[in-house]
Amino acid sequence: MRNNTFQDRRWVIAGIFSVVILIYIIRLFSLQIVETKYKIGAESNALLRKTIYPPRGLIYDRNNTLLVYNRPAYDIAMILREITDLDTLEFCNTLNITKDYFCERMKDIKDRKKNPGFSVYTPQIFMTQLYGDEIANMQQNIYRYPGFYIQNRTLREYTFPYAAHVFGSIGEVSKSDIERDPYYRQGDYSGRDGVEFTYEKHLRGEKGVEILLRDSKGRIRGKYRDGDADEEPVAGKNLTLTIDIQLQKIGEELLNGKIGSIVAIEPQTGEILSMVTNPGYDPSILVGRSRSKNYNELVNDPTKPLLNRATLAQYSPGSTFKPIQALICLQLGGINEHTRFPCNGESSVPIRCSHYHGSPVSLLNAIEQSCNPYFWQAFRATLEKDGYGEKNSSFKENYQAWMDALYSFGFGHKFEDSDLFEHVKGNIPTQNYFNRYFGETGWRALTIRSLSIGQGEVLATPLQLANVMAIIANQGYYITPHLNKNDTMLLKKHVTAVDSSHFPIVTEGMWRVFEYGTGRYYKIPGLDMCGKTGTVQNNFGKDHSLFVGFAPRENPVIAIAVVVENAGFGATWAAPIASLMMEQYILGKIDRHYLFDRISTSILNPDVQKR
Amino acid sequence: MFKRDSVTYSIDWLVLLLYFTLVIMGWFNIYGASYDLDHEGSMFNFDFRAGKQFIWIITAFVIGGVILLLDYRFFNYFAYYIYALTILLLIITIFIAPEIKGSRSWLVMGPISIQPAELAKVSTALVLAKWMSRYNFKMKSPRDFIPLIFFILLPFGLIVLQREIGSALVFSTFLLVLYREGMRGEILLMLSLFIVLFILVLKYSASPIANAEGTWGMVLAMGIVLISQFVYTYFFTRHKKEAWILAGSVTALSLIFIVLNKWFFTVNFDYVAIAITAATTPYWLVVELIKRYKKYLFPAFMTLVAIGFCFTSDQIFNRVLEPHQQIRIKILLNMEEDLMGAGYNVNQSKIAIGSGGFWGKGFLNGTQTKLKYVPEQDTDFIFCTIGEEHGFVGSVFVLILYWLLLMRILAIAERQKEAFHRIYAYGVASLLFFHVMINVGMVLGVMPVIGIPLPFLSYGGSSLWSFTILLFILLRLDASRLERR
Structure with missing residues (x-):
């Protein structure tokens, strides 16, 4: 063996080989096991998570009439990098758009200020919310425009042009929505108001995901793991409303040309049968591409069609407050069923009476004839029944009792457990308020006399007034007014502070209103109805016309409150509207066509537009 | 029973087993890498890479078999001729090869294209073995050593001319063979040191030193050179005192310049580092004369070479390398x-x-490779x-x-x-x-x-064939060890 003197060097060489291999194994360990960024990098490289939107739940009325459903719509998306040889003119013709629009749109998409997520690699929305007929041409020719894709989505569609404020609408989620609920992603849609908002989670369902494989050129190359990792979307659940769409329709027609609202409630259940506000709009105008344009018009309309007056407008109840006043005075012992008070008609002090009736007047007559002096004296008798006491303490105690009783009728606070999108609490003035205003001992029954007839600081929404009628119809309790038919709320009876024994006489008084009083012209023959008109002074022109009531007298099925702003006497406008609503609901149809036509065609406010 | 001198008896079965395992794994992974979600071709479909590789594998087995049947002396006797033939092929290739991806290295003959550069690796291994196994071969004798370098540089140069720098660099690996056969180990160390210097200068030449002139690149590179000198002297000679004198004076000088820079005038540390390092050369020459110790001439010389190299490495990088190579290194x-x-x-x-x-992720389940994110993945x-x-x-x-x-x-x-x-x-x-x-x-x-x-x-016929030839010649040579002669 010659020339083998360097034999030991084989260990050096073997060492070099081994060290390099060992370094590589360590490097592999750090790349494949220690580092996680490469795994994430691989996912964002190759997996395209495509959201599958579930169909939103349908909405039915209480009689299972379909009200809101979904209609397929389409977005046109494009990946700029994949667009080749685009014949712009032909493309515009296919989509039925002008070349100017096309250029404008392209410019907007590429403008990173307007479209921060712009990238030539990812899908960009070129046009959105197109209907089938608008896109039919495109669907047939899509293969001619590489880089353009059609994406499915659904849009709301409405069977009737009514109840827009009940439904609310759907719009793109905001940044804060996304932060609040991780379910949402940029570009998702959710209910913005109405039941679409309150029942968003019920209606929206669960999004599904389809994981697609995307190659290095951005092309889709099939499903990841053959779809094993995909998640099927879960369809949204349907919603049955308490609304009777026929009643809603009649209500909206009756308020035609007027500003006002109607709330009708089924007393036993608290179910809202109709919730009308006028001016309103056709819910379908806030869908799809025209949404933002129409929304702007609605916002800028001085008659405020977006305001749901049924739950957000607060009015002094005026004379419609008298039945409640009577109940509370009876309960607190200021009066009893036989109490009579004198009335000097026009010359009564401190509050005049505008009606003509005998004196001294009884409770029944006072309700029937809406006698202001009676209720002033009853109110005073209640508050002063123990005298004024040390620093008016006895008086204040009685005021507090009066106020608490009103609270128990749903005044002055929100319905905490309600599913209504937005409602306000109205107002019942507190002791503190008067103490601040007049000083600790500076106010007496006389100071706050306008409260006795529902004027002054007392404010209530039409919803609260209708709810009070439900209380009287129920002889002393209410179920929170609500819109979801399947949420009975029956277990939660809100019992008022007034004993049920006091209700019959007030009911009798209200019955007399329809028999002999201000409502007598609008009595439905053969039906015992109860009600009370109200004519409310306000600072904005003519008096508001109010009416509250329920029917039939025995086993009532509908309690109602109607407000027509600046229309005049309660008996002239609100009463017939309420009467027609009751007729529609109880009898299922309207026989008094002359009355219906007269009311529905009367334009009291020419600014009110039907949209 | 096998005959004692038959190839089947004496062949190294472990190497053969490893070879088959690697080749079959390659075939499966080429199928995996070129597997297309749209066309799920079979591994035997000749329209696809895996199918083609199957042909290459079968032909490679045939070539391997043929080599095993040849007489083992064939390779020894014909080593020069084989080498000459491949050199000829390399030269021809430069002139007739079409340009593919920027290089002229492929000889296209109908459906088959081969890369002579691959074969050159085998023939160079053969010719080196032949030359170094000559009777009385001495690595230190220039008459033996210079042709040896020539054998390596000739194919290297020709392949560079084909613009296949990657393949050309492969020939540097023969330095390991030379080392095993007696080349000075310092050469390998020097080469490693120069690579380190090159990287340091390149990487840090753009990092200026704060509050002074100069860059970290040169300072670090000179630091490495000085440390190498210290290590060499301290561990490989008996002159530990001289090593400490070096370390001490270098540290002192550096501190002086740092102080000067801080309180008196701005110092260019590039020049300071070079000057200090250059000054070590006369130091070692003096030590060599005093101690009559002959081992300092080489390090002193290499120090000057290193300074020159560092000084020009930016130029080397920018002039010699092409832009795409520069960016890959950067x-x-x-x-x-x-x-x-x-x-x-x-x-x-x-x-x-x-x-x-x-x-x-499992066979055929890779997403990155399936979806062609990685180029050249087969x-x-x-x-x-x-x-x-x-x-x-x-x-x-x-x-x-x-x-x-x-x-x-x-x-x-x-x-x-x-x-x-x-x-x-x-x-x-x-x-x-x-x-x-x-x-x-x-x-x-x-x-x-x-x-x-x-x-x-x-994937690829040329590479599989040439590696097969490379390995099977070895198996054939090894199998002859038991033959009676």
């Missing part, structure tokens, strides 16, 4: 990031491997597919196969009676090692992107 050194451009390959390859995890980047689909376990398994193969070849080399056989075996091991080191290193992002295949695994 990306490797983290000096630039260009994930969509030149850094794309390596970044995607790291993503593919990194996403494999411990067990991998040829130069085949290791990505293994990393992604078979994970850490699979990758380490392949590396261990290579390691076993290399160790086995070294063992075979050392059991040869004939120097020709041994030297050739070292050539084989060095070639295989260099390919694995560069290829896997590039895929793992620790080596610059140099387009050379992974032995036995990468």
Whole structure:
């Protein structure tokens, strides 16, 4: 063996080989096991998570009439990098758009200020919310425009042009929505108001995901793991409303040309049968591409069609407050069923009476004839029944009792457990308020006399007034007014502070209103109805016309409150509207066509537009 | 029973087994890498890469079989002729090869194209073995050594002319063979040192020193040179005192200049570092004269060479290397990031491997490779597919196969009676090692992107054939050890 003197060097060489291999194994360990960024990098490289939107739940009325459903719509998306040889003119013709629009749109998409997520690699929305007929041409020719894709989505569609404020609408989620609920992603849609908002989670369902494989050129190359990792979307659940769409329709027609609202409630259940506000709009105008344009018009309309007056407008109840006043005075012992008070008609002090009736007047007559002096004296008798006491303490105690009783009728606070999108609490003035205003001992029954007839600081929404009628119809309790038919709320009876024994006489008084009083012209023959008109002074022109009531007298099925702003006497406008609503609901149809036509065609406010 | 001198009896079955395992793994992974979601071709469909590779594999087996049937003396006798033939082929290739991806290295003959550069590796291993196994060969004799360098540089130069710098660099691996046969180890160390200096100067020449003139690149490089001198003197000579004198004066001088820079005038530390380092040369010459110790001439000389090298390495980088090579090196050194451009390959390859995890995603389940994120994934980047689909376990398994193969070849080399056989075996091991080191290193992002295949695994006839020839010649030579002569 010659020339083998360097034999030991084989260990050096073997060492070099081994060290390099060992370094590589360590490097592999750090790349494949220690580092996680490469795994994430691989996912964002190759997996395209495509959201599958579930169909939103349908909405039915209480009689299972379909009200809101979904209609397929389409977005046109494009990946700029994949667009080749685009014949712009032909493309515009296919989509039925002008070349100017096309250029404008392209410019907007590429403008990173307007479209921060712009990238030539990812899908960009070129046009959105197109209907089938608008896109039919495109669907047939899509293969001619590489880089353009059609994406499915659904849009709301409405069977009737009514109840827009009940439904609310759907719009793109905001940044804060996304932060609040991780379910949402940029570009998702959710209910913005109405039941679409309150029942968003019920209606929206669960999004599904389809994981697609995307190659290095951005092309889709099939499903990841053959779809094993995909998640099927879960369809949204349907919603049955308490609304009777026929009643809603009649209500909206009756308020035609007027500003006002109607709330009708089924007393036993608290179910809202109709919730009308006028001016309103056709819910379908806030869908799809025209949404933002129409929304702007609605916002800028001085008659405020977006305001749901049924739950957000607060009015002094005026004379419609008298039945409640009577109940509370009876309960607190200021009066009893036989109490009579004198009335000097026009010359009564401190509050005049505008009606003509005998004196001294009884409770029944006072309700029937809406006698202001009676209720002033009853109110005073209640508050002063123990005298004024040390620093008016006895008086204040009685005021507090009066106020608490009103609270128990749903005044002055929100319905905490309600599913209504937005409602306000109205107002019942507190002791503190008067103490601040007049000083600790500076106010007496006389100071706050306008409260006795529902004027002054007392404010209530039409919803609260209708709810009070439900209380009287129920002889002393209410179920929170609500819109979801399947949420009975029956277990939660809100019992008022007034004993049920006091209700019959007030009911009798209200019955007399329809028999002999201000409502007598609008009595439905053969039906015992109860009600009370109200004519409310306000600072904005003519008096508001109010009416509250329920029917039939025995086993009532509908309690109602109607407000027509600046229309005049309660008996002239609100009463017939309420009467027609009751007729529609109880009898299922309207026989008094002359009355219906007269009311529905009367334009009291020419600014009110039907949209 | 086999006859004692038959090839089947004496062939090294372990190497053969490792060879078959690697080739079959390559075939499966080429199927995996070129597997297209739209066209699920079979592994035998000749329209696809895996099917074609199957043909290459079968033909490679035939070639291997033929080599085993040849007489073992054939390679020894014809080594020069084989070498001359491949050199001729390389020259012809320069002139007649069509330009493919910027290089002229492929000879296209109808449906088959071969790369003579691959064959040149085999023939150079043979010719080196032949030359060094000559009677009375002395590495130190220039008459023996200079032709040896010529044998390596000739194909290297020709392949550079074909603009296949990656393949050309492979020939540097024969230095390991030379080392085994007696070349001074210092040369290898010097080369490593120069690579380190080159990287330091390149990487830090753009990092200026705060509150002074000059860059960290030169200062660090000179620091390395000085430390090497210290280590050499301290550990490899008996002159520990002289080593300490060097360290002390260098530290003192450096401190003086730091102080000067801080309170008196701005110092250019590039020149300070060079001056101090250059000053060590006369120091060592004096020490050599006083101590009559002859081992300082070489380090003193190399110090001057190193200074010159560092001084010009920027120029070398910018002048000699082409822009795409410059950027690959800069990306490797983290000096630039260009994930969509030149850094794309390596970044995607790291993503593919990194996403494999411990067990991998499973055969044909890799997303990065299937979806063509990694370019050249069935040829130069085949290791990505293994990393992604078979994970850490699979990758380490392949590396261990290579390691076993290399160790086995070294063992075979050392059991040869004939120097020709041994030297050739070292050539084989060095070639295989260099390919694995560069290829896997590039895929793992620790080596610059140099387009050379992974032995036995990468797709391609030329590379599989030439590695098969390389290995089977060794197997044939080894099988002869038991033959009666």
